[in-house]
Amino acid sequence: MSSSTATQSYVPKTRVGKVTDYVDSRVGGSGIIKEFGRKIFPDHWTFMFGEVALYTFIILLLTGTFLTFFYDPSMAETHYEGSYLPLRGVEMSVAYASSLDISFDIRGGLFMRQIHHWAALLFAASVAVHMLRVFFTGAFRRPREFNWVVGCTLVILSLAAGFTGYSLPDDLLSGNGLRIIDGVMKALPVVGTYLSFFLFGGEFPGTMIIGRLYVLHILLIPAVILLMIGVHLFMVVLHKHAQFPGPGRTNTNVVGYPVGPVYAAKAGGFFFIVFGVLAAIAAAFTINPIWNYGPYDPSPVSAGTQPDWYIGWVDGALRLMPGTIGNFDFEFMIPFPWGVNALSLNVLVPALVPATIVFALMFTWPWIEAWVTKDKREHHLLNRPRNAPTRTAVGVAGVVFYCVLWAAASSDLIATHFLVSLNDVTYWLRFLVFFGPVIAFMVTRRIALALQRKDREIALHGRETGRIVRLPHGEFIEVHEPVDDYKRYKLVSFDSPEVMVPTADANGKVSLLDKVHGRASRFFFEDRVAPVTPKELAASHGDHHDEIAGAKDRESIASH
């Protein structure tokens, strides 16, 4: 074979050389090292959120595997005989009893449960924050649209993983959560009752649901998440990481640290830091003390309960929707030839509409924005959020919408903690869920534009030093310190698209789509702050010379 001649001509001398030669001549691998060993990754603290998500997922796999060795997903009746005295002899499901055993009779079991639950909360949080980073910096633009969609899918999967796991201990709290899911499912027209019976294996709660959620939680969902993470990272390698604009950084290069040794050390070390922080939280802060809740029973319920944070917004929406307004009933009784059917919009609207709006906008945003900007270029330089005021405002409006619904999931706790009327809290939140995003949009856009103006000011005239100087002819001025080329470049290097006015075709007509596009373009870019140009900078320096008397004095002060 030709390879045998190749191995003969190269005789490795170092130990590393001998190992790589042995491996590479059998299964290959030197190519991978050549590709990744010195690959450049740009550095920015906001790029760590995705890393946190990946690392918490690994921690979830590790701790979760430990828990599966002791957890038993059976809903068979048993009497608790473990170490926790207050529940001794109480009738409960095997699933709940084994969860108690993990907490009280397996050394380190409670720690593993706590770290697993905290890691799940952090996983969902870091996925969400990572997604916000990608959104606000415009990293979803061409060529990364597909990876954005993969990311959106991962958000949904992380919610699914969290929810299926939340119910497994089969305690009172999670059981009531399942009952809410059952209620929402039954509200679905035509198929709802059947879906509920198929999921629960009969009437709620049945004896099947925990085992079924368990399979979803430990097999199906993690497998799909792993697959999606693989695709996600493959595309990151393919595209090379995007970078913030700045001196030396262009759309055609990557500036940063090589994987070996710096980036690998930082990223690898960061895994241990995430693990350590989670361990510290799990050591000191109790999460989900299932022994306080007791086994699931359809009759009792505890007040002031909330779901895990990532499901909170849907629960909040359920709380905000009124069942009736005046005499208008949101539950419709629809007469059909075969009888009357019930359509519960008071349940369906809050359970489905907000989530549908948020996820539909999320999945399609790269194409919506590309349609408005008509921008088909590749983008490897990120936006500073202030330099895309409308996008940033849309994002903040979405965050506010989400947060109002999330706050609504705590409406009763807000009322009891701040000694205000529960009904008033609900009325205010109903108002805010509609107007909060609008207010947030307007305020954010103004702030972004103001920050852009400030950047212009600094680029043109330098930083305010706070030093007030009296000139010989009596005028007081504040000394501005000019910024250097590198800092200025950071402030002036951004795109500022202008409004695109629809043009008429040969017949002098403007098509409806073009009109809509013109409107959208105006909505996005009507208010804009253009980056400083070299001409403007030169002119601003020129000013000093032909202005009022004393310009010379100023120059001499400023140059000190």
Added chain:
Amino acid sequence: MIMADSSNGAPGTSVTVATPGRELDEFENPGLPPHRPRLADRDRRAEKRAERQVALLFFISVLGTLLFFAGYFFVPLDQSVERLRLQNLMLGLGTAFSMLGIGVGIVHWAKTLMPDHEVTESRHEIRPERDRQDAEKIVNDVLDESGIKRRPLIRNTLLGAALLAPLPAIAIFRDLGPLPGNSLKQTMWDTGVRLTRDPSGTPIRASDVTIGSAFHVIPEGLNEIENKLEEKAKAVVLLMRLDPEELNPSPGRENWGYDGIVAYSKICTHVGCPVALYEQQTHHLLCPCHQSTFDLEQECKVIFGPAARPLPQLPIEVDDEGYLVASSDFQEPVGPSFWERG
């Protein structure tokens, strides 16, 4: 706008404002700022110090691991929650120090002692255009050779078969559960079934129920049946006694209570949480999950929150021995609405 050419990555080029053409309205990329050496790059002693700090952090990790084992082996669990707490704290802090020592140590090492020169690498086209043309040709050739476009009979029958073939994969899930049938429309309650306390199952005399009191109620015999939780999920009832003057029964429901004692389903008509909170003064029932509020004085009409229907009332009477019994089952399905509810 800043689609600068690749030469802009080179350091040392400064801002020029007078170059003709495109550059007139945008700044030229000044290139990477000059590298600033760190303390450890210039000072041998700082370098040594950083080295010792990294080693110290790794040593802290060793101590953390030891702390974990101390907690694991020397804090025996003895059924007290305090012991468990202590063990959890030691295991957790041990792991935290063990992990943070390694993590912070490595990052500190990377930041102080490894080279911190930023490196520039150029990006390449994601895939060359030639590849795309080749791929297009290959796909077209493959489609052509397969003849799928020229032979609609094959194409259409395959399409039909492929549409039908997945259906068994859906149908096979039919046995996940039984069909609902009538099960959601009936509960364990029936004529003469005694009202008993939840969870003990002891029957309740009308005289036990004083004005202002509330009882959590299950049907007699519930604790003995096989599918206890499923029946309980429908049958739980709240029993309260008010001044009969304050109740305003609608026509036909005057005899559903007994001397101011009324029984209502405890399952919320919104999404099924137990409506467990009774405000004695206002005679309101409140669901703690989504705050639907029901007014006892108006036959549990919804006065606030997301529920749309009143709680169903259980008609009750008193048997010969003075115990409260149901006169019949609920007159409508309990709990959240469902399509077939009607």
